[in-house]
Amino acid sequence: MMKRFVLLSFLLIPVFLSAQLINNEFVLEYHQKDIQQHLQNLSGKLSSRKASAFEVKAFSNHPKNEYYTLKVDIDASEEWYKTLVRDKNIINIERAAITKNRNTRPNDPQLASQWYLETIKAFDAWSITKGGPDLNGKEIVIAILDDGFLTSHEDFSDIFYTNPGEIPGDGIDNDANGFIDDVNGFNFDTNTGTITAETHGTQVLGAGAAKGNNGRGISGINWNAKVILCQVPLKTTEVQKAYDYVFKMKSLYLDSGGTKGANIVTVSYSAGVAERFGSEFPVWCSLYDKMGAKGILSVGASPNSNDNIDIVGDVPSTCESKYLIVVTNSDDNDIKVREAGFGPKHVDMAVPGEDILTTNDAISKYSLVSGTSLSAPILAGAISLLHSMECASFTEDYTNNPGNTTLMLKDIILNSGDPISYRSGSQIKPLSEITVSGNRLNIHNAMIEMTKVYNDCIIKGPLEITSPVSFNNESFSFKYKTDSEENLKIFIFDVLGRLLFRTEVPFIKGQPFINVEVPNLLSENSKVNQHQILFVGLIQGKQKTGKGFFYTSSK
Template sequence: MACLLIASGMSARGQESTPVQLMVQLHPGHAPERLLQDFPELDSISTVFTPFHIWRLHSTVVEGSAEMLLSQLQQHPAVAIAQIDHEVQLREFFPDDPFFNLQWNFYNDGSTGGVEDADVDMELAWDISTGGWTVDGDTIVVAVVDDGFFLGHNDLRYRKNWDEIPGNGLDDDNNGYIDDYDGWNSDEDSDNIPLSPHGTFITGIIGAKGDNFLGIAGMNWYMEVLPVSIGIGPIFESNVVEAYGYIWTERKLYNDTDGAEGSFIVATNASFGVDFAMPDDFPLWCAMYDSLGQQGIINVGATANTNINVDVAGDMPTTCPSDFLIAVNNLNKNDNKSNSAYGIENIDMGAPGALVYSTDIDNTYSYKSGTSFAAPHVAGAVALMLSSACEGFIDDYREDPGAAALLLREFLFESVDPVEDLDTITVTGGRLNVYQAMLTLENYCSALDIPDGNATEFIAVYPNPATTHITIGPLPAQTKYFYSLADVLGRPVISGTLTQPTQSTGSISLETVPAGLYLLQISNPVGQLVWTEKIIVEQ
């Protein structure tokens, strides 16, 4: 309904005049034409919604007299409600980075030859959060496992271990790694990070500084990237396992010390792998993803840059059977799959990765293509979601990091944009949408606003976390109570009745309930809600 009120002119007496737009709701039985008769300053009237008798009024008035016209309309006997027709703005945020117009992967308006909205909706996501910290002040970190990085880039913010004195040959912070000030190099067992454009480019997608009048904007403007090198080459699987071990150590330290030590690593990115490889031949590598996941880390892997079905042909790491691994293939600006593998069992979603623009060595920027540059969008999304997460979610993330990490994965999967080129050949059939994922997390947070318990009755629910069943009580004997269990998206999972003929407790079987976080609601015989509680199911 809103319009831009930009025209201006001069009245007959030389005073400046301005167009004004208003809305009115008329009392039933009154015709809008009457307002044109009673208010000569009105230029025209148009329909907004006839069943509710709402009309749009256009006028050109002397500057400062719009309030008088509004007041007169409000007092008119035919008018129930009169108001200014306010201009509204889209909830989107565009940074001032000079090369942002080249980042079609973040905002694609079709002007560069692509399909409009074939992007991850960053301009909308940034209206919720621009990243950096959790609501509790944790500095969010993404660990990029790669060959090398340019640590001196002015548009990037790398993680520094301030508890370590660089170059003194000591393990100052007692984390088991000597001089890990700049990160870790698993090939040399040091923090000597090799120079490479590959890791530098990935870092920019995830976390280039934003809205700083320089270069590009990353998905997260204030978070830190932990550079973990597996060497320039040749690279062996043991380098990869050691790199993940370092990341596991840092996050476990953070969890065990309530943030006093270690790093709050929420995601890893692996834009490397082995083509035509079967996960059974890589048991140690694959096992690392479950270990990392239990600490609260979502791991993202880029699949092969070739048009093969990895369900049949194999690939490492994107066929590892871990729920804590998200496998990503590559889309171009037209939402077409671009020279990348697929597999309805193993490749989870697509993300932009063909001719995307990001940071390069020596404070430069460049275009690159490949699944290597699609995967970081998903790792960056995890970090941005946690920066917008409510305190309730962060509390759950601390209490059970693994279960909360799986929730983040579910939110990402639930919120993809369907893409025809990925339908029936990937798990979700869609492209990452960061904004929708953040909205899904907001919905979860709304559910968490429901407090545990109720003042009318006290009911204990145990054990929690649970595996096979939960016990509920005390309940009055020979009384029928009702229960329902819903997932974080509000979808019913199981429901039923609790009848207590002699005993004071009842039991609910969780044998068919997948691992995750759920909301239990219990109602009394007349349907009144008497108890709510968040339940963690572990399998």
């Protein structure tokens, strides 16, 4: 009995001594309506005289919201906590905590370059898609949670999601989603739609989503990303409110058939609570599953310290959700940066985060910075880019079965990366020893893997006929690839170069083949024999290609 007591005390001491936890603030998950009355009843049973002084608030204005924040008197906080943990009516309870931004260490701006774009094969990926809407023309949205964003930065032109149902600045929640004036997102610090500038968030935002090909600054991974901004103070309660908002906006989007809310496919957060475990934050961790079931793949940054987080802890890195990818930081030698977290159970992969040129404050505009903070949004940008691929069956699967399709996408991203290394003393060892996949992100490889899972994906490139030409008396068809959207001119020649047929068809986005009806034309053409070699020629703008095929008339 004594032994048990000693062990328990030992386990509890660090929890109560921690500076990160806010001992008298809690997040509760509760399914019944009148939590005020329930807590009132509980407080009457507590021995502390100060137990009756408590303040409970729903996360947002929804009448049946299942998340609440609870503040109690500090002297009664231990008794409250023990009672609430035992209370079967409370589904989950956690203490609030202070979060800390993952570092972005400034570096010498003279070294400025976007070296990592070649490493993660972004240029090859951009030959397939540069981002933009999905095949149904629906916007693809990245949610970013951070401390603030310089929205007026020159390289953020046209990158922000705009809530179609919200009128800015009128103090009214026009779309009745529970958030007043949430036009480009929401400020969870001030409870307004006004986003204000902070350096960390501005650096994170640019790495993932700076505007590409606009003649300014840098390029994010997705040239045409739409970002929904969630400004969060360094406190877990507000972080969870922001995740809950992301969940609600995606749910609204799905429930309204795309007319309300936002088509959020990924959410990135580059901060957390170090040396804590997901089991201490059950409400927070459960949000990743809730978002994941709706099709949101979350990205988290491991700490900027050479720690095994499986052992020392980190939140959200140690949340056990399948829908969360936790990244560590790799450098231009493809080696894990020493000051970056690892963990064979909880750190999934490496993404470059060292010496990253990104957007900065209004004075310096751009800056070279380092840290897992940059790795996370780079991955989020890559996830959104994969959603922009022209893969009809992927887009259909994602619409009909968002949760499973998101898990499939996660598998592709983890497994298509390139294996890299880490330093252990003077030795170089495989990263697979200390992370889940052992890989560093390779976006182009991920796209190639997508085409294997979904065989209707369109790989863009110079004009080329990519399949044999099939032919019968009525029509001919072939698969092709192109990087242009101009009309396609199609010609059929015989071996002597005589033109037998010509037509012009519009380029159709998302259709990787051409099928041309030629009723009676060839069979009535005296030049066409029953069996002969013909050639199809394809011209689009200044590009030309062609292919021979063996024609056999059925007559």
